[in-house]
Amino acid sequence: MDDRGHDVAPAVETTADEIAAMEIRGAATIADAAAEALAIQAERSDADRPDAFERQLRAAAKTLYETRPTAVSLPNALRYVLAGMDGETVAELRASIVDRAEEFRRDLDRAQSKLGSVGANRLRDGDVVMTHCHSTDALACLEAAVEDGIEIEAIVKETRPRLQGHITAGQLREWGVPVTVIVDGAARRYLDRADHVLVGADSIAADGSVINKIGTSGLAVLARERGVPVTVAAQTIKLHPDTMTGHTVEIERRDEREVLDEEARAAITDGVDGTDDGLTAENPAFDVTPPRYVDAIVTEHGQFPPETIVTLMRELFGETVDEPWERSEITG
Numbered sequence: 001m002d003d004r005g006h007d008v009a010p011a012v013e014t015t016a017d018e019i020a021a022m023e024i025r026g027a028a029t030i031a032d033a034a035a036e037a038l039a040i041q042a043e044r045s046d047a048d049r050p051d052a053f054e055r056q057l058r059a060a061a062k063t064l065y066e067t068r069p070t071a072v073s074l075p076n077a078l079r080y081v082l083a084g085m086d087g088e089t090v091a092e093l094r095a096s097i098v099d100r101a102e103e104f105r106r107d108l109d110r111a112q113s114k115l116g117s118v119g120a121n122r123l124r125d126g127d128v129v130m131t132h133c134h135s136t137d138a139l140a141c142l143e144a145a146v147e148d149g150i151e152i153e154a155i156v157k158e159t160r161p162r163l164q165g166h167i168t169a170g171q172l173r174e175w176g177v178p179v180t181v182i183v184d185g186a187a188r189r190y191l192d193r194a195d196h197v198l199v200g201a202d203s204i205a206a207d208g209s210v211i212n213k214i215g216t217s218g219l220a221v222l223a224r225e226r227g228v229p230v231t232v233a234a235q236t237i238k239l240h241p242d243t244m245t246g247h248t249v250e251i252e253r254r255d256e257r258e259v260l261d262e263e264a265r266a267a268i269t270d271g272v273d274g275t276d277d278g279l280t281a282e283n284p285a286f287d288v289t290p291p292r293y294v295d296a297i298v299t300e301h302g303q304f305p306p307e308t309i310v311t312l313m314r315e316l317f318g319e320t321v322d323e324p325w326e327r328s329e330i331t332g
């Protein structure tokens with residue numbers, strides 16, 4: 001039994017804890033880790049009957065699902081792997097989950113590199129690209145451009161509160177791309193030098209809204225004002241099936257200490273008598289960028305104006321929202 005009351009393998013619990021603590025982070029990376037964790041659960045299951053095995057797998061999926069609410073790649077991954085569970089015996093069920101998870105992880109990799117080539121086509125020699133946060137999908141576009149010999153430069157927003165822009169800067173420097181790191185508040189000033197804004201996504205809604213790291217929507221509005229095109233790099237695993245029937249995407253609120261740690265709080269409240277309950281910090285991790293501020297969503301199936309993404313969603317999911325991230329209950 002884990003802390004959450006689920007009967008799951010300790011390795012699954014560890015993965016769940018790492019996702020919650022953002023040691024494993026980024027929508028695609030989370031999906032990959034979740035699929036791997038389900039395979040580990042299958043391999044290590046001590047169930048002696050098929051129904052017990054299935055229950056354990058669903059409990060593992062639930063443990064992983066309850067970690068973070070915004071990136072739809074997580075439930076999409078879990079549903080896809082669970083939907084492949086098939087067989088009459090524990091051994092058959094186990095093999096089906098392990099194979100399905102492997103297939104999922106392979107496809108995820110392939111989708112990202114295909115998306116990278118599509119995105120690289122938008123870039124030209126000498127282009128300056130402004131980034132926000134750290135997105136492996138966005139970086140795949142820049143990597144493909146570098147591999148094609150296109151000379152680019154990057155302006156990297158540091159991305160408070162967790163400074164994930166530093167990861168982007170490190171990766172780009174490894175590829176030899178000149179990088180200028182700026183504070184988030186400097187974006188408008190530096191957009192004058194940018195030819196593109198390129199970001200990732202945690203979820204894409206059916207109306208083409210992009211849910212991504214907090215600060216993305218402000219950046220997109222500024223980019224529109226400056227006439228700089230905004231490109232969103234997002235594999236189709238980021239398409240949110242529930243939004244096709246009018247559901248909204250939950251925005252994760254993280255601990256206020258990421259914004260205001262104890263030392264900073266103490267410095268502000270220095271001189272205030274007793275506990276200062278009047279000082280709070282808010283920490284929404286994501287925001288929603290309306291489709292009118294986005295020029296293109298780049299996927300492994302090509303690039304789309306955001307308003308047309310629903311057509312791709314219908315093609316992939318069908319009217320019943322079954323494919324390719326097949327529906328099946330995460331809980332038993």
Ligand SMILES: O=P(O)(O)OC[C@H]1O[C@H](OP(=O)(O)O)[C@H](O)[C@@H]1O
Binds near residue numbers: 136200
């Ligand atoms: O899937 P990839 O492109 O790697 O990342 C997509 C998005 O996931 C991240 O969220 P967080 O850092 O997990 O909160 C960022 O918002 C990033 O743009």
